[in-house]
Amino acid sequence: MSSCTDERNAQILIQVLKAHGIKKVIASPGTTNACLVSSMQSDPFFEIYSAPEERSGAYMACGMAAESGEPVVLSCTGATASRNYMPALTEAFYRKLPILTVTSSRRNAYIGHNCDQVTDRTVLPNDVAKISVQMPIVLDDVSEWNCIINANKAVLELYHRGGGPAHINLETTYSKKKVADIQPVRIIRRFMKYDEFPNITAQRVCIFVGAHVEMDDKLERAISEFCKKYNGIVLCDHTSNYRGEYRAFCSIVADQYYWKSTIQNVKLMVHIGDISSSDYKIQAKEVWRVNPDGEIRDTFQKLYNVFEMKEVEFFEYYNKKKQDYSNSELLIAYHQEEKEILSRMPEFPFSNIWIASVTAKKLPSNSVLHLGIRNSLRSWNYFDTQETVTGYSNTGGFGIDGSLSTVIGAALCHPDRLYYCVLGDLAFFYDMNALGNRHVPSNIRILVVNNGLGFEMKFPASWGYSIANSIGVSEDNYVCAAGHYSSPDLIKSYVYGLGFEYLKVSTKEQYLDCLPKIVSNEKQDRTLVVEIVVNSENEDAALNLIGSIMVDESNVAKAAIKKAIGKKGIDAIKKMMGR
Template structure:
């Protein structure tokens, strides 16, 4: 018989380590886990039926709290449905603890129900995999105590998986839930002071470099963006960051700059010294520019040891926390001038964007997105769908209000989970959560609305252009005979009945005259709301591409 005591101890250990939020997907094999976690009144447990959506809701909660959210499910394909969210968390280093119930080993691959190979089922997409032993001997429980401590400690920096084989019967037969708590094994991470030799090498490289560039990829910490700006100003670096870098200072119009200036001007921007921090970039133009120019010195600062080099130019990997390193360098008594060539092109790009919207009266989703961005109240949170939603915003990030927090699932850049991530984030904060995504992304993830905890601060904006418009924007798909059915995946679904089914307020925009009225209703709404924007894909393509001509 399976004792519930180790599961109660596991739930209590989570509390000891500061974890509060639990997402449980209903099932039978995980019944002991469900009873144990829901009986602990220090935990905030929510029941989400769709495992794929549940995974991204947990990711959204962890983004908000910066603490691991615990994901619990039954055995079989339920565990596999967490995989997209686990992968996203891995590539963004989002805290997450996945606990999957499993069949005992004697029933694996024996034609037993709800059984798959769950050991290491997330492969390289978790920081580490742990597996409880199937029996409950004293030695096995001691092993579970130690490995669970290790797992929860590691989950602070990315997804960790605990797989637990559970034998029948699953349900406790009495109400005695008394237990002795497991010990909380502490874990300390020490960040060292930069060695003098590294400081000397940095200062020498700065002195020998005329053009210096600091590129910030996806980053969830606004403090890092602020530190990066101070560092760049002190040492004469040009700071460049996408909208998802959450840097409020620096170059904002790199897409327009790099797509519109001539080759001679482009050559003048080539960096001698490149420092990169953060993860992925949205801007393909910036990635290609850095790959083609290949800085003589490219330092990448990250606290992971693996060498990651998207620009194919890295010359030095600094394994450290970027914020700590930059702060230490800021304290050094020296300063250096900047090459202001980027600033000149930035001002020209700003004028180009302003003139573009002033002179373009065609109704399009790019125009509506621009008005939406300008209307968002300061201090809001904006979740962006992949494909065109994030690219629209990245092209006009100069119009993003101050103190706006930007998120996008760029760890894997998939279309699934955007709405679920926003829903999870909205559950954990009183801030207004805006989720801008395309019609295909919305339809793919509409089960995010299938829960009993729909937050009133959620505002969903759907760009309904009748399919996947990014295939209209890039070269190649549109020229194929199979374009509409197999690339753009043309569809004619709307969200009005979905809003009605789940009790959300519904607003639509169909023409220029609707824009300000629709945005005003959205921003003033005190209930979860869907704003659906209907546009013509051909006009959308024409209007967007005009900006870069």
């Protein structure tokens, strides 16, 4: 039986190489690569050759890769060893030869501190590797995940889009410990449209749609047919823009604190679209990502397959397969849960959530909804709009800035469509200069939910913690930036000065009186700004209410224990249990 170093990052790399059948290795002498090379030497899978001089070893790899048609691994130590690879790797880059350079080193923390044999491998010339990644010492779950992803990325790039060299910098602690068995490593594979795809064997499939442009009819039909064939549903929020019959607008179902939905337990999740504010607490065993960029984006840390192609090509391929479960059990289960939750809907206090609850379905046909990060986006994701409304949010950078500017740019494209922007007071003031632009059109309606601070940073009581309060200070002044822009007429004066129409409300009754004007489909000659004054206590209470509609008493007990003993106590219990 072969032995292996106990350095987990080296174990991960060895497992990924073996999974992809990469066995040819050219090793140069050294100490920082001793753990890796010795482990490979102990494993009969690898075919290892020695090259005492790195420049020659790299050119040997060029000849070996070109002649054999197989990837070749280069391994060297610290100091200037890796610099001697560059001439041959330049050759490999322009000839697209699959050479994986593994430069072992002491930890990157030593870079720049006059430590012997430490060189900076974090930046490479553009034409010696298609990709360069770091595999640091594994200290916790996050660093292990990082190493697994980076090892997979580097190996997959050897074959990607014609192939070529890739680089891994592997840190070491010179460990002298060994293990007999290596813990399994998740292997990620990439498929192009001309490859043979894996079969779908899952009896339940969900499609997670992140932020997505409006879908054309062809893609929407292909997704719906896929769901019908494989017992699937499509998990959506306002930014997903899938409107087919399998749409599950499920934040209100998935975000219950003390109860778990049946839709959250699936074997396979197909991930399309880009960054989303929602995760729906899905516990999928596998994730397949479909995107023309072909990148490894392991949002849910369960990624196994990446399909580099248009989404419609993926769904049409599987729609032609013989497997056909023709079962809508998952969709039916979701609709039953949603109906039950909606039947128990509580009366919310005056808040962003309440505003969304009475407004979303009344937005005019073919209007466009832009939501600010993040409280507005979360609050409105609990309540669906009518089918012809599309939704967007600046989830790419996921910052507070730019909501007003974005909706202005969008509204200029279609003067006959109504554009709504819902955002908080800090987000409004951050981007308020945009309203002074002389191109601001009249087809925009802006709802400013003014709670006087950054509610998202307040860590609502329903979440069970507050960093500032645990330290013994108020979070309002600095963490949440309360007290700025405190003049009660500031927005009014600014908006009037620009010639816009302005309304201010501070009660439910006042808002309901204004609602017909807000959702009117009639074209207006001025931009409308509605300032809605709420307080953070009501915001907190509404969030707690909407997350507690369905209650499993056992989960309430678990939550109470968790809150009582804190994170350190939970970690101690897990350690005792060996988890």
